[in-house]
Amino acid sequence: MKRKLALILTLAMVLSLALAGCSSKDSSTDAKDSAKHTITFLHWRGEDTEVFNKIIAEFEKANPDIKVEMNVLPSDSYIANASATLLSGKGSDVFASFPGSQFEALQDSGVYADLSNESFLSKFSESLIEAGKSDGKQLAVPYQLVYNIPVYNKGIFKKLNLDVPKDWNSFLKVSKTLKDNGYDPILFAGDVSPSQFINPMVMNNEPTDDAFPKLETGEEKLTNDWFVKTLSQIKELNDKGYFQKDPLGTKKEGAAALFAQEKGAILALGSYMMSAVKQQNPNIEQGLLSPITVDASQMKYEGIHTATFMLGVNAKSKNQAEAKKFIEFLTDPKIAAEYANGTGQMLTLKDVKYDSPELTESAKWLDKKTLFQPRYTLKKEQVSKAIETAVQDVLSGVEPEKAAKKAQEEVDRAIK
Numbered sequence: 018m019k020r021k022l023a024l025i026l027t028l029a030m031v032l033s034l035a036l037a038g039c040s041s042k043d044s045s046t047d048a049k050d051s052a053k054h055t056i057t058f059l060h061w062r063g064e065d066t067e068v069f070n071k072i073i074a075e076f077e078k079a080n081p082d083i084k085v086e087m088n089v090l091p092s093d094s095y096i097a098n099a100s101a102t103l104l105s106g107k108g109s110d111v112f113a114s115f116p117g118s119q120f121e122a123l124q125d126s127g128v129y130a131d132l133s134n135e136s137f138l139s140k141f142s143e144s145l146i147e148a149g150k151s152d153g154k155q156l157a158v159p160y161q162l163v164y165n166i167p168v169y170n171k172g173i174f175k176k177l178n179l180d181v182p183k184d185w186n187s188f189l190k191v192s193k194t195l196k197d198n199g200y201d202p203i204l205f206a207g208d209v210s211p212s213q214f215i216n217p218m219v220m221n222n223e224p225t226d227d228a229f230p231k232l233e234t235g236e237e238k239l240t241n242d243w244f245v246k247t248l249s250q251i252k253e254l255n256d257k258g259y260f261q262k263d264p265l266g267t268k269k270e271g272a273a274a275l276f277a278q279e280k281g282a283i284l285a286l287g288s289y290m291m292s293a294v295k296q297q298n299p300n301i302e303q304g305l306l307s308p309i310t311v312d313a314s315q316m317k318y319e320g321i322h323t324a325t326f327m328l329g330v331n332a333k334s335k336n337q338a339e340a341k342k343f344i345e346f347l348t349d350p351k352i353a354a355e356y357a358n359g360t361g362q363m364l365t366l367k368d369v370k371y372d373s374p375e376l377t378e379s380a381k382w383l384d385k386k387t388l389f390q391p392r393y394t395l396k397k398e399q400v401s402k403a404i405e406t407a408v409q410d411v412l413s414g415v416e417p418e419k420a421a422k423k424a425q426e427e428v429d430r431a432i433k
Contacts, residue, residue, distance in 0.1 A: 059109035068359035116148035117393030129156035145365035159324030201281035205264035248417035292361020399431035
C-alpha cells in the first residue's frame with residue numbers, strides 16, 4: 018500500500034506539471050476567461066481530438082459562461098496518470114475511464130461523483146451502462162459501444178468464395194484457404210491483441226459467464242481445461258502460420274496498416290479500428306466476425322461487446338454542475354450523432370442516427386447474442402495482466418499448460 022501511495026503521489030506531481038504546461042493560455046485571453054467557469058476534460062482518445070474540438074466549440078457557444086479545456090493522455094499510460102491527478106485533488110472535472118479493474122480502482126478511491134439522479138441517464142440504453150454502476154449507484158456513463166471481435170475484409174472473402182466461419186473447424190479451413198492464396202489470415206497486434214483476442218476465444222470455452230470473476234475468488238483456475246484449451250487453440254493458429262510473421266512485434270498501427278493494404282484478411286482487434294482502416298483505404302469493405310472455438314451446436318455467444326469510454330465527474334471538482342452540463346450536452350442525439358459519425362464509434366445512447374457503412378455494419382450486432390468482455394469483469398489488474406501474459410507466452414513458444422500454470426501462480430499471488 019505504501020509503495021502504491023508513493024507511486025500515485027509521484028505521478029500526481031509529474032502530471033500536474035504536464036497539465037500545467039498543456040493548459041497555459043495567452044495572457045490576452047485571461048481577462049475574458051476569468052468570468053467563466055473553466056472545466057477540464059481528460060481522456061485518452063487522441064484520434065477524436067478534432068471532433069471533440071468542434072463539439073466543445075458548440076458547447077461553449079450554447080453555454081457562454083463555461084469554458085472547456087481538453088487534455089489527452091496516451092492510452093497505454095492513461096489509467097496510472099489519470100488516477101494520480103484525480104487523487105491529487107487537482108484533477109480534471111470530467112474524465113473518461115475504462116470498465117473493469119480500472120473503474121474498480123478509481124471508485125474504491127472515491128473519485129466519482131454520483132450521477133444516479135441525472136436526467137440524461139434516460140437517454141442511454143439501460144443494459145449498456147451497467148459497467149458504470151457500483152453499489153446501486155451510477156458513477157460513470159459508458160459512452161461508447163465496442164465489439165471486441167476481429168474485423169474482416171469482405172472483399173477478400175467474396176473473392177475466395179469464403180463464408181464467415183460458424184465453428185472451429187470452419188475457422189481453421191478459412192484460415193488455411195487465406196494462407197494458401199497469399200494472405201496473412203489473421204493480423205495480430207502484439208501490444209493490444211493479447212488482451213482483445215482472448216475474449217472471443219474464451220467466450221464459448223469458459224464453463225460459466227462468470228468464470229473470470231471466479232478466478233479472483235479461487236473458485237476457478239487458469240490451469241483448468243477450458244483455459245488451457247483456449248491457449249492450445251491460439252497455439253494451433255500460430256503453429257499453422259495463420260498469424261503474420263512476428264505477431265508480438267507488430268504494433269496496433271502496423272497491423273491496421275497491413276489490413277488496410279489488404280495484405281491480411283482478418284484484423285485481431287475490434288470494431289473501434291474500422292474507421293481508422295477506412296481512412297487509409299476508402300475502398301475497403303469491412304465486417305465483423307468471431308472465432309467460434311466450439312461446434313456450432315455448442316455455441317453460446319456470437320461475439321463480445323464492451324461499454325467503455327466511461328464519462329465521470331470528479332467528486333472533488335468545484336464545478337460539478339458545469340461538468341454534468343457538459344456530459345448532458347454529449348448525450349444530445351444531434352451531438353451524439355456528430356461524435357459517432359465523426360469518429361466511427363458506436364454509442365450506448367438511444368436514438369442515434371449512424372450514417373457510415375462501418376457503423377451500419379456494427380449496428381447489425383445489436384441484434385446478435387454477445388457477451389460483455391470477460392476481461393473487464395475482473396476487479397484486479399494483476400489477474401487481467403496474468404491472462405494477457407499467458408497469451409503472449411504461448412505465442413513466444415511456451416506450452417499452453419506451462420503458460421497457464423505460470424499465469425495461475427500470478428493469480429494466486431494477486432488474491433492472497
